[in-house]
Amino acid sequence: MNKRALIIGATGIVGGNLAQHLLERGGWDVTGLSRGRTKAPDGVESVIADLTSAQSVANALQGQHFSHVYFTAWSRQATERENIQVNGAMVRHVLDALGPSGKLEHAALVTGLKHYLGPFEAYAQGSVPLTPFREEQGRQPVDNFYYEQEDRLFEAARTYGFGWSVHRPHTIIGFALGNAMNMGVTLAVYATLCKETGQPFVFPGSAAQWNSLTDMTDARLLARHLEWASTSPNARNEDFNVVNGDVFRWKWMWSQLAQYFGIEPAPFDGVTRPLEHRMQDAGKQWADIASRYQLKEANIDKLVSWWHTDADLGRPMEVLTDMSKSRKAGFLDYRSTPDAFFALFDKLKLGRIIPS
Numbered sequence: 001m002n003k004r005a006l007i008i009g010a011t012g013i014v015g016g017n018l019a020q021h022l023l024e025r026g027g028w029d030v031t032g033l034s035r036g037r038t039k040a041p042d043g044v045e046s047v048i049a050d051l052t053s054a055q056s057v058a059n060a061l062q063g064q065h066f067s068h069v070y071f072t073a074w075s076r077q078a079t080e081r082e083n084i085q086v087n088g089a090m091v092r093h094v095l096d097a098l099g100p101s102g103k104l105e106h107a108a109l110v111t112g113l114k115h116y117l118g119p120f121e122a123y124a125q126g127s128v129p130l131t132p133f134r135e136e137q138g139r140q141p142v143d144n145f146y147y148e149q150e151d152r153l154f155e156a157a158r159t160y161g162f163g164w165s166v167h168r169p170h171t172i173i174g175f176a177l178g179n180a181m182n183m184g185v186t187l188a189v190y191a192t193l194c195k196e197t198g199q200p201f202v203f204p205g206s207a208a209q210w211n212s213l214t215d216m217t218d219a220r221l222l223a224r225h226l227e228w229a230s231t232s233p234n235a236r237n238e239d240f241n242v243v244n245g246d247v248f249r250w251k252w253m254w255s256q257l258a259q260y261f262g263i264e265p266a267p268f269d270g271v272t273r274p275l276e277h278r279m280q281d282a283g284k285q286w287a288d289i290a291s292r293y294q295l296k297e298a299n300i301d302k303l304v305s306w307w308h309t310d311a312d313l314g315r316p317m318e319v320l321t322d323m324s325k326s327r328k329a330g331f332l333d334y335r336s337t338p339d340a341f342f343a344l345f346d347k348l349k350l351g352r353i354i355p356s
Contacts, residue, residue, distance in 0.1 A: 009073025174219025205313025
């Protein structure tokens with residue numbers, strides 16, 4: 001019999017790529033749970049519920065049984081206290097609805113490197129662990145909704161007897177539109193704007209990010225990691241970092257991205273120049289570009305996440321992860337980060353999201 005997967009956030013950058021991966025692999029029936037604002041990917045059954053309401057989730061999942069559940073979405077709130085309350089409740093509501101059936105075998109939770117760096121409102125303000133980050137370094141002494149989500153996962157696993165895994169990707173490269181944390185699409189739009197308007201392709205981040213080693217996570221590799229951890233005895237009840245397996249410096253990668261788009265990278269002078277402040281007129285510029293090239297999306301706000309890209313590239317310290325724990329447990333997949341960027345850009349061109 002097929003395994004039955006419920007993906008929380010099946011239309012997002014992680015959930016969408018996971019759904020596609022499971023369907024292509026075969027042996028999976030895939031359902032997505034959401035508010036229903038975005039159409040589910042082809043082949044994915046849709047269940048509509050308000051994740052913040054225990055009753056709404058219970059009603060939507062009543063009589064349904066899943067062998068695996070994947071939490072790949074979160075709801076951004078004004079403060080970390082609110083993030084904790086809302087996002088922790090979302091995990092609890094789903095697991096309390098599914099757990100009593102006894103059918104649930106595994107629940108996987110996707111968080112990220114803010115586990116080590118702290119939340120946005122206290123980003124890297126405390127004592128950041130030495131790089132590369134390792135799972136045994138544990139939690140920081142700050143409020144963090146990731147920790148609340150983990151605690152609700154652990155509690156439900158003890159209560160209902162299913163296995164769990166926690167996945168901590170670095171910045172994710174992948175295809176998704178309308179996603180709040182999408183550097184790949186944001187940089188593609190930024191490079192296109194620079195090419196079409198003649199403005200310089202300026203690195204928006206910090207000198208620390210320009211010069212330091214770093215890594216990233218391809219959404220398709222993360223999808224494989226999620227399936228592996230949720231079906232492998234070696235990965236049961238473990239937390240894992242998950243990145244592509246290569247390292248780079250932005251001082252090199254920036255020129256690679258510029259070369260792809262046929263533009264010259266501006267020299268970096270060490271000054272941080274956030275995109276969110278510099279892209280105030282980008283909406284109208286993008287609408288003109290979209291009209292000229294007959295692109296599918298003229299509203300730039302549905303494509304970019306200036307604030308999130310600024311946060312990632314503006315970090316004042318090296319951010320690098322260790323994959324030894326996954327490797328020792330049997331996950332050996334690798335992905336070239338430049339290839340991940342270029343594959344995404346090719347897909348955006350093919351889908352007429354950016355000019356070809």
